[in-house]
Amino acid sequence: MSIKVEVFSTPGCSRCEGARDSLKAIAQKFGAHEVTWRDVNVLEELDYAVQLGVLTPPSMAIDGELVFAKLPTRAQLREELVRRLGRERA
Amino acid sequence: MISRIRSRRKLGAGLDPTAGKRNGAPPARPQTTRLERAAPEGARLTIGKLAKRTEVSLDTIRFYEDERLLMPAGKTAAGYRLYAEDAVQRLEFIKHAQHCGMTLSEIRQLLEMKSDDRACCNDVRSLAIRKKLQLEHKIKTMTAMSEALSQLIEICTGEQGPITDCPILAALESSLANSRATHIRFKKTP
Numbered sequence: 001m002s003i004k005v006e007v008f009s010t011p012g013c014s015r016c017e018g019a020r021d022s023l024k025a026i027a028q029k030f031g032a033h034e035v036t037w038r039d040v041n042v043l044e045e046l047d048y049a050v051q052l053g054v055l056t057p058p059s060m061a062i063d064g065e066l067v068f069a070k071l072p073t074r075a076q077l078r079e080e081l082v083r084r085l086g087r088e089r090a
Numbered sequence: 091m092i093s094r095i096r097s098r099r100k101l102g103a104g105l106d107p108t109a110g111k112r113n114g115a116p117p118a119r120p121q122t123t124r125l126e127r128a129a130p131e132g133a134r135l136t137i138g139k140l141a142k143r144t145e146v147s148l149d150t151i152r153f154y155e156d157e158r159l160l161m162p163a164g165k166t167a168a169g170y171r172l173y174a175e176d177a178v179q180r181l182e183f184i185k186h187a188q189h190c191g192m193t194l195s196e197i198r199q200l201l202e203m204k205s206d207d208r209a210c211c212n213d214v215r216s217l218a219i220r221k222k223l224q225l226e227h228k229i230k231t232m233t234a235m236s237e238a239l240s241q242l243i244e245i246c247t248g249e250q251g252p253i254t255d256c257p258i259l260a261a262l263e264s265s266l267a268n269s270r271a272t273h274i275r276f277k278k279t280p
Contacts, residue, residue: 050226
């Protein structure tokens with residue numbers, strides 16, 4: 001089963017878009033069979049964002065859990081994904 | 091809060107500790123303060139007039155000054171605060187922002203953005219979105235609290251029994267008040 005990464009942000013935030021694209025590239029390197037990526041517009045899915053505890057977008061959830069209240073660095077994301085994939089395989 | 095600030099203001103009003111004791115004179119004022127500049131042209135509103143026009147109390151206006159949200163344009167020779175016309179709009183802005191749930195700190199941020207040429211509309215939008223998320227979280231939490239209370243109310247038949255038999259107090263003591271199990275355990279059978 002692949003890991004689901006969701007990034008919560010609002011359209012029009014140029015800073016978010018740059019950081020998000022850079023992180024998306026990291027996730028895509030693992031391949032779609034390992035990591036799936038979804039961009040979530042906070043305003044369109046407000047209930048879901050609230051349910052996960054998103055307070056200060058952009059934020060990142062992994063497998064339905066808010067893991068990064070602020071966007072992680074590329075290294076932090078890679079580390080987290082490797083850790084979770086390792087756990088899944090074990 | 092306001093009374094605390096007022097007492098703080100009183101404490102800081104005179105730098106000379108003996109001031110006010112001599113001949114019943116008012117405490118000595120600091121030599122210079124930001125407020126003691128001459129009132130510029132157009133600053134005609136006294137604090138009383140401003141309060142009346144905006145329906146904001148005098149204490150609140152003084153409190154906003156302590157919070158650096160609304161500064162007088164200057165003072166009269168006798169030391170009374172004077173405000174320019176734009177103070178009315180500023181107070182209306184503060185009131186509207188409070189109606190949207192903004193804290194004073196957030197309102198200060200908005201006012202700073204408003205007067206900052208480098209800030210853009212999206213900065214304000216982001217702040218509004220963050221505020222909306224916070225409010226939605228609060229609503230969710232309060233809805234859960236309300237539901238927990240509904241369950242507690244439901245388990246009590248409201249009879250005139252002794253307090254020691256109160257099912258609500260018993261449920262709260264058992265630490266199971268939030269679970270559905272509590273509802274079943276304590277529900278009195280007719």
